[in-house]
Amino acid sequence: MTSISSGDPFDAPATHLSFFESDLCVKCNICTAACPVAAATDLFPGPKAVGPQAARFRQPDHPALDPGIGWCSGCGVCSRVCPHQVPVAEMNIVAKAETRVSPREALRDWVISRPEEVARWGRPLRPLLRWLFESAMLRRVAEAWLGLARAAPLPEVAPLPLRALRADLVRTEPPGAGPDSHGCVAYFHGCSTNDYEPWVGKVAIRLLESLGLRVELPPQRCCGLPLQSNRDFAGARRRAGDNLASLHRWAERGIPIVGTSTSCTLALKHEYRAILGLTGPAADAVAENTYDLFEALELVAPPLEHWNLSPLPLRVLYHPPCQLLAHRIGTPALRFLHAIPALEVTVSESECCGVAGTYGLKSERYQVARQVGEQLFAQARQAEADLVLTDSETCRWWIERHTGIPARHPIEILAASLGVDSDRPLPRSARKR
Amino acid sequence: MSDSVIVVGAGLAGLTAALLARSRGLEVRIIAEGRGSLSLSHGCVDVWRDGPLSGAAGDLSPHHPLRRAGSAGMQAALDEFLTLIHAAGLPYHAATASPLRLPTATGSIHQTTAAPFSLANGSLDETGPIHIGRIPEIRDFSAGLVASGLRSRGVANVAVVDLPLPPAAAGRDASPQRIASRLDRPSVREALCRDWAPRLRGVRRLGLPALLGLAQPAAVLADLEARLGISLFEIPTLPPSLPGLRLEQSLRRLCTARGIQIVEGPSVRGEVDGRSAGRRASGVVAATAGGPRRFLADSIVLATGGALNGGWLGFASGEVQDSVFGLPLDAPADREQWVTIDPFEPQAFARFGLRVDSRQRPIDPRGRVYFENLFAAGGILAGADRTREGSRQGIDLASAYLAARGIAG
Numbered sequence: 001m002t003s004i005s006s007g008d009p010f011d012a013p014a015t016h017l018s019f020f021e022s023d024l025c026v027k028c029n030i031c032t033a034a035c036p037v038a039a040a041t042d043l044f045p046g047p048k049a050v051g052p053q054a055a056r057f058r059q060p061d062h063p064a065l066d067p068g069i070g071w072c073s074g075c076g077v078c079s080r081v082c083p084h085q086v087p088v089a090e091m092n093i094v095a096k097a098e099t100r101v102s103p104r105e106a107l108r109d110w111v112i113s114r115p116e117e118v119a120r121w122g123r124p125l126r127p128l129l130r131w132l133f134e135s136a137m138l139r140r141v142a143e144a145w146l147g148l149a150r151a152a153p154l155p156e157v158a159p160l161p162l163r164a165l166r167a168d169l170v171r172t173e174p175p176g177a178g179p180d181s182h183g184c185v186a187y188f189h190g191c192s193t194n195d196y197e198p199w200v201g202k203v204a205i206r207l208l209e210s211l212g213l214r215v216e217l218p219p220q221r222c223c224g225l226p227l228q229s230n231r232d233f234a235g236a237r238r239r240a241g242d243n244l245a246s247l248h249r250w251a252e253r254g255i256p257i258v259g260t261s262t263s264c265t266l267a268l269k270h271e272y273r274a275i276l277g278l279t280g281p282a283a284d285a286v287a288e289n290t291y292d293l294f295e296a297l298e299l300v301a302p303p304l305e306h307w308n309l310s311p312l313p314l315r316v317l318y319h320p321p322c323q324l325l326a327h328r329i330g331t332p333a334l335r336f337l338h339a340i341p342a343l344e345v346t347v348s349e350s351e352c353c354g355v356a357g358t359y360g361l362k363s364e365r366y367q368v369a370r371q372v373g374e375q376l377f378a379q380a381r382q383a384e385a386d387l388v389l390t391d392s393e394t395c396r397w398w399i400e401r402h403t404g405i406p407a408r409h410p411i412e413i414l415a416a417s418l419g420v421d422s423d424r425p426l427p428r429s430a431r432k433r
Numbered sequence: 434m435s436d437s438v439i440v441v442g443a444g445l446a447g448l449t450a451a452l453l454a455r456s457r458g459l460e461v462r463i464i465a466e467g468r469g470s471l472s473l474s475h476g477c478v479d480v481w482r483d484g485p486l487s488g489a490a491g492d493l494s495p496h497h498p499l500r501r502a503g504s505a506g507m508q509a510a511l512d513e514f515l516t517l518i519h520a521a522g523l524p525y526h527a528a529t530a531s532p533l534r535l536p537t538a539t540g541s542i543h544q545t546t547a548a549p550f551s552l553a554n555g556s557l558d559e560t561g562p563i564h565i566g567r568i569p570e571i572r573d574f575s576a577g578l579v580a581s582g583l584r585s586r587g588v589a590n591v592a593v594v595d596l597p598l599p600p601a602a603a604g605r606d607a608s609p610q611r612i613a614s615r616l617d618r619p620s621v622r623e624a625l626c627r628d629w630a631p632r633l634r635g636v637r638r639l640g641l642p643a644l645l646g647l648a649q650p651a652a653v654l655a656d657l658e659a660r661l662g663i664s665l666f667e668i669p670t671l672p673p674s675l676p677g678l679r680l681e682q683s684l685r686r687l688c689t690a691r692g693i694q695i696v697e698g699p700s701v702r703g704e705v706d707g708r709s710a711g712r713r714a715s716g717v718v719a720a721t722a723g724g725p726r727r728f729l730a731d732s733i734v735l736a737t738g739g740a741l742n743g744g745w746l747g748f749a750s751g752e753v754q755d756s757v758f759g760l761p762l763d764a765p766a767d768r769e770q771w772v773t774i775d776p777f778e779p780q781a782f783a784r785f786g787l788r789v790d791s792r793q794r795p796i797d798p799r800g801r802v803y804f805e806n807l808f809a810a811g812g813i814l815a816g817a818d819r820t821r822e823g824s825r826q827g828i829d830l831a832s833a834y835l836a837a838r839g840i841a842g
Binding site (some may be wrong): 029031032033034038039042043045079080081082083084085256266268269270284287288289290291296318325327328329330334335338347349395 | 442448462464466468469470472473518605606610611614672673678686689690692694695696697698699701719720721722723724725726743
């Protein structure tokens, strides 16, 4: 289903990852030791074996693929831990895009890699979709016919997208240079916050506004990461091209582009350039001006001791998603969480929750994805957490499904402590203690 | 935002320096270009191969990192490390009077100062017969090589016992790390003991490649010893080496639990504080996924490692510089003198590094500190050939301890 007409300018081979990069690898196995998928299943030979090692045998017209590479979830841990800066995950994602899949899997992947389109078409049919997603029988049918794991969580389309709820902030042009740009922040909501969790975007915007910042919503669409993960690089490049064409105009004014979805902001910072090969001044300007929300708060917000944070007597487990750690900025949310009085914070000891975007939705990967997350689920239960906090939406849906513990974005709890209004207050059960 | 301390590097020196600074009440952030290389290590603490440090410290050159610590400083550093690692749930056995003598995977004898209990149980100073387990599924460990090597080095009473793994433990790919993870599960241990018990009649002490559990090694060891009714010990294997991996994971978990932030992935460049007339470092600039980001701190610790770890760079011009601040290292300008052709001869580059003052601050050839608030620990220090001396972890711990004390003032 990834058929692209020949001559499509976006359908270029990924030549920017040279074979020589595999020669940086000294085979120390640090990536294999850290890989959460290799720890969960013997079916995956590990990032070193399918990446720098196998890359030596790959030629442009002879991908020479070990089917084991299909087990790579793309979590990116291998690249982050590599002491020699070998782009292991990037190599594997590019190589994986050459794998052949069955027509059934191709159809499924076509659907799950288009969350924006699913929301657009599905919004008028919301009640029907909800019923479909919740019907055990239909989920069984979807698993049998489409290979969509029946126990994997699927999000619900919101009645109105964020861009409709905050139409007052939608802009087609960036503000003028100089004082107009000062104190301005461009919010990259991504399709997930826009269409599925607009309350996260609303509360993030209110919090930024409460700090005296002016938030704008530039033209934007899905970052394209789900397409990239499902082998459709051409489709991903088209979305990336649209986003770069819009966002670079804000970036060039020095206006920070801030996001709450860590995988989408990672796409802007890294995947467009390193995996999709979209290099150039626009891509660089966008990448360098894109910030995770908490990363931006560390830069623009007043020192924490000036914040008026009210106590939240809750026990939370904070799980930094693999996609946030791939930003290579650490865990900026933690400092804010530690500053909230009476909040008991345990930090996740797991590299990845397992779902890795769309990986856990696939029936052939579901069990392994779940196994990857087991340690995290056990830690959350053992900590008797009232809430799991994690920055990526797919992680929230996945962890909530497997632990039964409500999962929220860390900005929601910071907002609650600051007294910033939210459409979706913290769960009542969690407030009892 | 600014931290009290930024530690650059996440090996033994970096993790220890961070934890010791934290235990002195400081806010600490670790920034590391990739994960440290502890998973390549045997997991023991080598202080001085040839015997107790107290006998050797006085003879070392004045710039040797262990000379600066002295045997009292080394002992204090080791004590703090043992407290930390105990808190992390991975207790170590320390033998300061005379070194522990432990078997290696090639059948040689490794002299070391401290080791996790699972390794220390293999002390060759204990008498009585030893068996080495031959596990055919494991590709990179030869029980016969261990046994014949030990015999040739005068260890009497070493035999080999065949111990095939049950399917529940072997899985599809029998790497030590995968087996260790499986043995964390009681059901797999039960299956293992069922298969092995009849093969272990007459065996009192059994040596195995290091694979006895990853998450809860102390509990796994105790459980297997109780079920089998014998004494067990481990021998470190090729990387990923479980004893090193456990040490790394334990220290990292402890860092996280104690509120130390770890920024993993970016390479960094040091920054000078422009308002200090070049006297102070302001922090580092990190090459994050998006672009350069500034991290500020009151003090910075270089724990970037030695020649093999990226701590310094040698240029065609003959200059050798530390990889973060570009400080010149003590090295001959003629590159011909950096290496000796015979790989088993001492190598000049092994001693390249930064010279430091009594607070572990890098100093120039005239003894002046480069920056008032810059400290160094571990392999980046000049004056030691850590591999030949068997002093690698001793230097890491002693210098991390001195740096943490130097920062706390």
